[in-house]
Each structure stands twice: as C-alpha cells, then as structure tokens.
Amino acid sequence: MSLTGVLRPGYVQLRVLDLEAAVSHYVDRIGLDEVSREADGRVYLKGWDEFDRHSVILREADTPGMDVVGFKVASDSDLDTFKNRIEAKGMAVGEVPAGEQPGMGRRISFVVPTGHRIELFAQAEQSKTAPPITNPDIWPAEPRGMRATRFDHVLLYGPDIDGVTTFFLQVLDFALAEKVEMPDGTLAVWLTCSNKAHDIAFVKHAEPGKFHHAAFFLESWHDVGHAADIIARYNVSLDIGPTRHGITRGQTIYFFDPSGNRNEVFAGGYTHYPDHPTRVWTAEELGKGIFYYEKELNDRFLGVVT
Amino acid sequence: MVDGAPDVFACNTDTPVLIAMERSGRKVIAVGCRGGGCGFCRVRVRAGAYRTGRMSRAHVTEEEERQGYALACRLFPLEDLLLAPARRMPGTGQPPQEV
Numbered sequence: 550m551s552l553t554g555v556l557r558p559g560y561v562q563l564r565v566l567d568l569e570a571a572v573s574h575y576v577d578r579i580g581l582d583e584v585s586r587e588a589d590g591r592v593y594l595k596g597w598d599e600f601d602r603h604s605v606i607l608r609e610a611d612t613p614g615m616d617v618v619g620f621k622v623a624s625d626s627d628l629d630t631f632k633n634r635i636e637a638k639g640m641a642v643g644e645v646p647a648g649e650q651p652g653m654g655r656r657i658s659f660v661v662p663t664g665h666r667i668e669l670f671a672q673a674e675q676s677k678t679a680p681p682i683t684n685p686d687i688w689p690a691e692p693r694g695m696r697a698t699r700f701d702h703v704l705l706y707g708p709d710i711d712g713v714t715t716f717f718l719q720v721l722d723f724a725l726a727e728k729v730e731m732p733d734g735t736l737a738v739w740l741t742c743s744n745k746a747h748d749i750a751f752v753k754h755a756e757p758g759k760f761h762h763a764a765f766f767l768e769s770w771h772d773v774g775h776a777a778d779i780i781a782r783y784n785v786s787l788d789i790g791p792t793r794h795g796i797t798r799g800q801t802i803y804f805f806d807p808s809g810n811r812n813e814v815f816a817g818g819y820t821h822y823p824d825h826p827t828r829v830w831t832a833e834e835l836g837k838g839i840f841y842y843e844k845e846l847n848d849r850f851l852g853v854v855t
Numbered sequence: 856m857v858d859g860a861p862d863v864f865a866c867n868t869d870t871p872v873l874i875a876m877e878r879s880g881r882k883v884i885a886v887g888c889r890g891g892g893c894g895f896c897r898v899r900v901r902a903g904a905y906r907t908g909r910m911s912r913a914h915v916t917e918e919e920e921r922q923g924y925a926l927a928c929r930l931f932p933l934e935d936l937l938l939a940p941a942r943r944m945p946g947t948g949q950p951p952q953e954v
Contacts, residue, residue: 566891566909611912613892786889809892809911849886853893855911 552623554631554722555742558702558749559621559670560603560650561763563810564610564855568592570807571607578779579765579812580694581605582678587651596765597688598680598698601673602652605700605763613808613855615760618703618749619656619668620721620742628671632657634720647672661716663707664757695776695814697765702747704761706754706854713751714738723748726821727796727828729835736835739797746797746818752851759854762803762811769816770800776814780804789850793817795838796830803850810855866932871908872898873927884940889928894943896927903936914943 565571581594593603645656654672717723727739739747790802801815830838862883866875887895894914900923908929
C-alpha cells in the first residue's frame with residue numbers, strides 16, 4: 550500500500566440550530582443516509598458510497614459551525630506515532646475513548662494553529678449499508694437527492710495560515726497541492742494526503758476556528774446541474790454556482806444548510822501525486838482562481854462563515 | 856422599511872424580511888447564508904412588532920435580542936417595521952453604526 554499515515558477525511562461534526570430541518574436537508578436534499586440517533590441528541594449520517602459507519606454528525610446548538618473534523622489513519626499504531634509527533638511540536642493532544650461516537654475506535658484530538666479541532670482515528674465499524682463488494686452493483690440502492698457519494702473535505706477559516714500549513718506538511722505528512730500568494734503573504738492553501746487535489750483547505754481570517762464549508766463528492770458535472778435543480782425546486786439557500794474553480798479545477802455549486810453552514814457539492818478536480826509541484830495563484834488572477842468563469846470575487850462567498 | 860435609504864418593501868407575516876427584500880430586488884441589507892448563522896443580515900429594529908426564528912447567539916446575544924437586534928433572515932414582521940442595518944464587521948466586535 551502506497552498511501553500510509555493519514556488516509557482521508559473520515560467525519561465532520563457540525564452544529565445546527567434546528568436538528569430536524571438539518572436532517573431533512575442533509576438526507577432529503579444532499580442524499581446522505583441517516584445511520585442513527587443517539588441519546589445525547591447527535592444524529593449520524595453517511596454517504597451511500599462510504600464503507601465506514603458514518604461521516605457526518607449533526608448536533609443541535611446555539612451557534613452553527615464545525616465542532617471537529619476527523620481523519621482516518623492506516624493503523625492503530627499510527628495514532629501513537631502522530632501523538633508523539635504532535636506533542637513534539639509543543640501541542641497538547643487529547644485522547645477520546647472508543648465509543649464516544651458509536652462504532653468508532655479511539656481517537657486523538659488536537660487544536661491546530663487556525664483554532665480548529667482536528668482528530669485522527671484508525672478504526673470504524675463498517676456500515677450495514679456499505680457499497681456491495683461481491684459482484685458489486687453500482688450502488689446498494691439508487692441514490693437520492695443530489696446523489697452525493699461521500700463526504701470529501703472541509704475548508705476552514707482562521708489566522709496563522711503559515712503555521713497550520715507547516716503543521717499539516719511536517720507533522721501529518723500532507724502535501725501542498727495549491728496556494729494563493731498575496732503581496733502580504735499566503736492567503737489560502739489546499740492540502741492533500743491522497744490523490745485528491747485537496748483533503749482540507751484553509752483561508753486566512755482574523756477570527757479563529759471558523760467554518761467555510763463541508764464538501765460532498767458527485768459523479769459528474771451533470772450531477773452538479775441536478776443539484777442546482779434541487780436547490781431551485783426546494784428553495785435551498787444558494788450561494789453561487791453551478792461554476793468551476795480554477796483552483797483544484799472542481800465543478801461546483803455552493804449552498805447553505807438551514808442553519809447557515811455552507812455546503813459544496815462538486816465533481817472533477819485534478820489528480821495529485823506526491824511528486825507534483827505546488828500550483829500557485831497570485832493576486833492579479835485570484836478571481837479566476839476562485840471562480841474560473843465569473844472571474845470576480847464575491848463578498849458572500851469570501852465572507853460568510855459560521 | 857429600512858432607515859437611511861429610499862427602500863420600502865412589502866413583507867408578509869410568514870416571510871422573513873430578508874427574503875422579501877431579495878424578492879423586491881433591493882440590496883439594502885447584506886445577504887449571507889439566509890439561515891440565521893452568519894450575521895451578514897444583522898439589523899436593529901427601530902420600530903414595529905415582530906417575531907424571530909432561532910438565530911446564532913454568536914451574532915445576536917440574548918441582551919442584543921432584547922435591544923431589538925435580529926438577523927433579517929429570521930425576522931418576521933407583525934406590523935410595519937423600521938430597520939437599520941447593523942452588520943458586525945469581522946474583528947471589530949461591534950456593529951459599525953450604533954443608533
């Protein structure tokens with residue numbers, strides 16, 4: 550196996566103002582499946598093409614936003630290795646016992662320089678509705694809503710972009726696929742631990758710990774159009790799209806859940822390999838980098854966070 | 856009605872003020888998430904009775920709610936309202952124009 554250490558994003562826990570409205574949005578519109586509702590009020594969801602038990606956790610709270618994003622690592626011993634490496638950087642690492650999320654093994658938990666809580670886990674119960682693996686049909690049952698296949702990545706806003714980039718590169722062994730360089734320094738970074746153009750991204754922002762979006766993967770540009778039809782039909786709060794990013798080349802549409810957390814569904818994006826150089830956007834062409842067709846920056850897209 | 860601008864628009868009692876503003880083609884209140892989460896459409900109600908849906912406490916505290924602050928996407932008029940935009944700019948801690 551060539552892919553070692555951190556494998557991929559595994560779950561994101563989002564705070565919502567109205568749990569039932571949120572469940573309807575993520576299940577009926579985006580097309581995730583409801584896995585369970587637990588005694589502490591959290592609702593667990595997954596994409597139809599995901600093998601692990603859950604990938605999205607919704608929690609009702611007074612302020613929307615993101616509690617934590619978790620990455621899956623290849624083996625249990627990786628958790629100890631990364632714990633030592635993170636602590637060697639002077640950062641505190643907490644231990645979350647197995648079962649704190651149903652079906653999940655132990656996790657390690659830490660706060661990165663942008664103020665976001667990141668977790669690593671190695672073991673997750675397999676989903677009872679996982680994709681078939683013997684003479685596998687293309688899906689377990691026909692996908693619903695926007696037909697999102699999986700939770701793909703998050704984009705987060707916070708200060709100290711240089712610090713968080715160094716941390717992901719040097720401690721978690723990510724690669725820097727793409728970045729935006731402004732006259733006063735790095736504005737944004739797209740980091741990958743895989744063949745994807747990004748597994749997590751950060752944008753410089755004064756306030757720490759802010760959430761820009763959680764993204765879900767679609768099969769095709771046609772499905773991005775289908776998502777736009779669903780957004781229009783059900784009066785989902787649209788942000789922008791369908792359009793394409795110059796950065797990552799993703800074909801995309803952005804919208805908001807009923808509590809104002811931004812979602813993306815997208816298709817495409819280039820393939821990253823560890824020997825690839827970092828792609829760089831400059832201030833002059835930033836509009837094209839963010840929205841390749843419109844070529845202009847947008848106050849709502851850049852400014853709305855939870 | 857929005858204070859300080861020639862912008863008067865109609866709004867049903869079951870429609871959020873922000874959505875009614877968008878449908879009227881006006882842009883006097885900033886439109887963000889439309890879900891009570893981001894604070895872009897923060898306003899202060901200067902006059903008139905209203906009800907609100909649930910709003911992020913990061914943008915309208917209980918004290919501010921008592922003072923008439925609300926997010927227009929979660930604001931429903933019960934009679935004619937007079938509003939002042941009160942978007943809190945990032946990092947400043949306070950809205951730009953206290954009335």
